[in-house]
Amino acid sequence: MVDVQMGEAETFAFQAEINQLLSLIINTFYSNKEIFLRELISNSSDALDKIRFESLTDKSKLDAQPELFIRLVPDKTNNTLSIIDSGIGMTKADLVNNLGTIARSGTKEFMEALQAGADVSMIGQFGVGFYSAYLVAERVVVTTKHNDDEQYVWESQAGGSFTTTEKEVSDDEDDEPKKEKEGDIEEVDEEKESKSKKKKIKEVSHEWQLINKQKPIWLRKPEEITREEYASFYKSLTNDWEDHLAVKHFSVEGQLEFQGYSFCAEESSI
Numbered sequence: 001m002v003d004v005q006m007g008e009a010e011t012f013a014f015q016a017e018i019n020q021l022l023s024l025i026i027n028t029f030y031s032n033k034e035i036f037l038r039e040l041i042s043n044s045s046d047a048l049d050k051i052r053f054e055s056l057t058d059k060s061k062l063d064a065q066p067e068l069f070i071r072l073v074p075d076k077t078n079n080t081l082s083i084i085d086s087g088i089g090m091t092k093a094d095l096v097n098n099l100g101t102i103a104r105s106g107t108k109e110f111m112e113a114l115q116a117g118a119d120v121s122m123i124g125q126f127g128v129g130f131y132s133a134y135l136v137a138e139r140v141v142v143t144t145k146h147n148d149d150e151q152y153v154w155e156s157q158a159g160g161s162f163t164t165t166e167k168e169v170s171d172d173e174d175d176e177p178k179k180e181k182e183g184d185i186e187e188v189d190e191e192k193e194s195k196s197k198k199k200k201i202k203e204v205s206h207e208w209q210l211i212n213k214q215k216p217i218w219l220r221k222p223e224e225i226t227r228e229e230y231a232s233f234y235k236s237l238t239n240d241w242e243d244h245l246a247v248k249h250f251s252v253e254g255q256l257e258f259q260g261y262s263f264c265a266e267e268s269s270i
Helices: 016-027 035-055 092-101 107-115 120-126 129-135 227-238
Strands: 002-006 010-013 070-075 080-085 140-145 151-156 161-171 185-191 196-201 246-252 258-264
Touching (some): 010 092, 016 107, 035 070, 035 080, 035 120, 035 129, 092 140, 092 151, 092 161, 107 120, 227 246, 227 258
Antiparallel strands (some): 002 161, 002 196, 010 161, 140 151, 185 196, 246 258
16 A cells, blocks of 8 residues: 655646647547547657667666556546556656647647648647547546656646646555555545645556567567568658558677668658
8 A cells, every 4th residue: 555645736827829729629529539549659659768768878767667568557437548658757847848838849730730621640740649638538637757856747627727746655564465455545634734635545456468469570580570560660650651662671780789670651751
């Protein structure tokens, strides 16, 4: 069992263009709302890439969580879906800037494209894929921890503002053994002066089902990889909907060992 100490929430206004984008997403009907899942998993994948890259020069970056993963946790009872990753995380400044107060360069362009009849599935190409969560959710919560900062919770119902709250988690050695696991959250203490809440949370266990059992193509020999696998890898890197025209797979061995891929697109993007 763990103790959770929540600090006082700070409220921020969304940047004007982001607020307009959210209004457009929420108040317009889209048939392919499931694209939100692709976008959020893509964001998690990017977070894993970043922490993996930093760990190449500083192995301590992975001390807190050596395993790199993305997990999906559906909860039918509470009608929620949690997407959990062990990526690089965000600082408080990252949360405030990246998820609300600083518009991405593609925000305005994407809104113009939507109003002109473009498919909402293009949202990731404009760098604002996170907001696709509001295609299916009334409330979005982001809980994150960066190695250089405390743990924070970002929350918004898209009503023009969002909040950030510091979340302190500590083990309670005097509580019941961890083998007794429940999903209930019990509020055990409230300090009115500091406006912070302390909760005891019994841990919840899950039986994970591994989806991507296949070995990554960069760890396999060229003759073991099909064209379909190359195509899937190419599309995940480029957001291109079309298959590649050709690919060159090469490897270098010596003081440094690596594999490389050179893809030729079907059409020029220029």
